[in-house]
Amino acid sequence: MTITTFGAIIGLSVSIILIIKKFEPFYCLVFGALVGGIVGGADLVSTVEYMANGAQSMAPAILRVMTSGFLAATLIKTGAVDRISEEIIKILGIKKSILGIVLSAMVLSAVGVDLDVVVLTVGPIGMSIGHKLGYSKLAILLAALGGGKAGNIISPNPNTLAAATNFNVDLSSVMLANIVPAICGVLVTTVLAKTLINKVSKINIDIDIQEDENLPSLFASIIGPIVAICLLFLGNVSSIVVDPLVALPVGAIVCIIATKNLVHTKEYLSYGVEKMQGVCILLLGTGTLVGIIQMSNLQHSTISLLDTLSIPQFLLAPISGMVMSLATASTTGGATIASSTFSSAILNSGLSGIAGASMVNAGACVFEHLPHGALFHASTKSVSMDLIERFKLIHYEIAIGLVIVFVSTIMQFFMMSL
Known part of the structure; x- marks a missing residue:
């Protein structure tokens, strides 16, 4: 039994509206999936089965x-984390504090x-520098x-893990594919943040972050992540493949x-748990909604829309990531x-699994900071900012995300054309 595109869209819309209304996201997604399946023409038994199958697919x-x-x-x-952030800022010095x-x-x-x-870790350190x-x-946020x-x-x-798992490719390959877009994101962020140095409210609270002698050394702080990342990348340079399930706990x-x-x-x-x-x-919860969408005509309708608008089909990867991050924040x-x-x-x-996963992942970073998501509120708290001022950053964050996804898309298109 195929669910209609209308039903899938209704289910997604119901989930979004309830999330924006600050209901528990898990139940919003489950309820939206249930509504989408029934409105889309499936009976209750089939709808629940699709939801369960979708949730089961999230297990890996x-x-x-x-x-x-x-x-x-x-x-x-x-x-x-404190030692790493402190050392980076200390090495670059006050003159390059934004970077x-x-x-x-x-x-x-x-x-x-x-x-x-x-943001909760770096925020207080940035506030101290910003005050001085x-x-x-x-600018700091x-x-x-x-x-x-x-x-x-x-x-x-989790975002990169999910993308790699669903495209059935190595996590390390997806990480590696977006290094250049990430560097571009750093450069754009630095430029935009510098333009905001003298904008709106200054930091008028004297926050002095003292170096804690009990923090581990820089070597001890970074050796764990380095080992984990090296294990993940073994598959790219040898026949030894180490799954994140093993590499990350070893780190x-x-x-x-x-x-x-x-x-x-x-x-x-x-x-950790x-x-x-x-x-x-x-x-x-996301899996239940995915189960409904996968059993619907939404994929075909989306592809048909791209064809009608003369948009290349490979752009489905970044566009889908952006749209779904807009929906879920x-x-x-x-x-x-x-x-x-x-x-x-x-x-x-025609895209490879690595290209598809990396472009989806890049697209998903564009709207992650919207007010119906947790990051918006955590970041507001990190620098004790009022909500009205926090809203003034949203378009800058979108711009950074768009640069990242644009560079990722151009790179993968170039690789595909070789």
């Missing part, structure tokens, strides 16, 4: 996301720390958000040993729904 991604939480937890709880904040956020995101934690130099909160956005598309974070163990925190291993494991369970629950939700729903059509357009 959820398993890898849960294990990635161990590495993220060790980086956060050992103080590694330092951007790179700090990028590196933290790229090694597997989720964006909420990145007379910079605006807008945009630097942290843009850097995090750039790092997120080359990271082992976590190395980090724990290097920082001499073996006694806290149980605590970090618990924190706690940190990732919200993402995994979101993925389950989440890189994870956007990348998951787009890659699950449109992977077959994207591959049929």
